[in-house]
Amino acid sequence: MTKVLIVDDSKFSQKITYSLLNQYLENIEFLFANDGQEGLEKFSEVHPDFMIVDLLMPKLRGQDLIEKAKQIDREANVIVLSADVQNRVRDVVEKMGVLSFINKPLDEKKAKEICDIIGTGSRGR
Amino acid sequence: MADNISREDILTELFNVGVGQAASTLSDIIDKRIGLTIPNVRILDAAKGKIELNKYLQNVAEGAVMVSSISFNSQLEGKVSLLFPADKMHHFIDLCLHETRDEFEDSLEFTDIDFDTIKEIGNIVINSIIGELSNAVNIPVEYTLPDIDVLNDANAEHFVDCEDYRLVLMMFLAFDIEGTEIGGAIVINMTLNSLDDILNKIDKLYNGR
Numbered sequence: 001m002t003k004v005l006i007v008d009d010s011k012f013s014q015k016i017t018y019s020l021l022n023q024y025l026e027n028i029e030f031l032f033a034n035d036g037q038e039g040l041e042k043f044s045e046v047h048p049d050f051m052i053v054d055l056l057m058p059k060l061r062g063q064d065l066i067e068k069a070k071q072i073d074r075e076a077n078v079i080v081l082s083a084d085v086q087n088r089v090r091d092v093v094e095k096m097g098v099l100s101f102i103n104k105p106l107d108e109k110k111a112k113e114i115c116d117i118i119g120t121g122s123r124g125r
Numbered sequence: 126m127a128d129n130i131s132r133e134d135i136l137t138e139l140f141n142v143g144v145g146q147a148a149s150t151l152s153d154i155i156d157k158r159i160g161l162t163i164p165n166v167r168i169l170d171a172a173k174g175k176i177e178l179n180k181y182l183q184n185v186a187e188g189a190v191m192v193s194s195i196s197f198n199s200q201l202e203g204k205v206s207l208l209f210p211a212d213k214m215h216h217f218i219d220l221c222l223h224e225t226r227d228e229f230e231d232s233l234e235f236t237d238i239d240f241d242t243i244k245e246i247g248n249i250v251i252n253s254i255i256g257e258l259s260n261a262v263n264i265p266v267e268y269t270l271p272d273i274d275v276l277n278d279a280n281a282e283h284f285v286d287c288e289d290y291r292l293v294l295m296m297f298l299a300f301d302i303e304g305t306e307i308g309g310a311i312v313i314n315m316t317l318n319s320l321d322d323i324l325n326k327i328d329k330l331y332n333g334r
Contacts, residue, residue, distance in 0.1 A: 009270075010245040011238065012221070016154075056248065058270055083249040085146075085256035088265050104249050105154045 005048035007039030020111035036060025055082040143254035155220040160301035174293025175281035193247025203315035244273040262326035
């Protein structure tokens with residue numbers, strides 16, 4: 001079973017992300033973290049196959065979480081889901097080796113994009 | 126340097142791009158078409174800003190507002206507040222959560238889920254507006270975590286800080302969601318230096334100076 005860790009300080013966003021992805025994916029175990037620090041702890045403990053990360057979060061920013069996760073596992077599969085539309089932020093984060101940078105709000109089209117990434121990654125496992 | 130009217134027009138246009146983006150984003154979230162009046166951006170000194178904002182607070186929101194705000198720093202420094210009449214928020218939150226209830230509440234009691242929802246919506250909307258402006262003038266901003274609050278007897282003093290900030294950029298918006306009109310306001314309390322930076326960039330980028 002593929003494990004997907006959703007790290008977002010908004011329960012509202014967690015719910016939308018889970019609902020939309022769950023429509024298209026099978027055999028997925030979803031895990032949740034409510035801030036960056038909790039996200040890092042769960043990442044270290046569970047070693048999820050994919051981590052979906054918000055950027056603006058308390059305790060540990062998404063950028064710092066990605067950096068630390070990559071230190072633990074250089075091949076960590078990270079997808080960023082953020083409201084930040086600044087081109088510079090996208091450029092910096094994309095250079096950190098994330099699979100995709102997607103702007104909130106998540107809709108059907110964007111959810112399918114994430115599912116394609118997760119589906120492809122899962123099949124290659 | 127271009128005259129103030131021309132720079133204000135360009136600034137209005139830049140904000141309108143962000144507001145249009147924000148309306149589209151909200152429409153995606155609630156899965157319904159949102160009608161939106163195109164706002165005029167007004168750049169006011171703190172004293173005039175307070176007068177205008179108090180008119181909104183009394184006439185539209187009757188003093189009770191739900192406020193979602195984010196501060197930003199780095200080269201641009203200030204605080205953005207997104208204000209909505211509190212009594213319309215239960216309906217709006219239901220739309221966001223795709224939930225229905227028999228009667229719309231107009232109480233000012235909100236649950237943690239209500240606050241979380243509006244905080245995230247505010248985050249997305251404010252990011253659309255400030256982020257698009259940042260992209261247009263090529264000046265980066267760094268955000269603090271969003272805050273959310275309900276103020277029963279709100280007045281302009283809550284949003285306009287005369288000590289640290291000198292200018293107020295104000296936009297009044299009217300969202301029409303399925304016949305329900307929600308009159309919101311966006312208040313950007315920005316340092317003079319920040320606005321100067323933006324206007325100078327506008328001159329360079331759009332007026333060739």
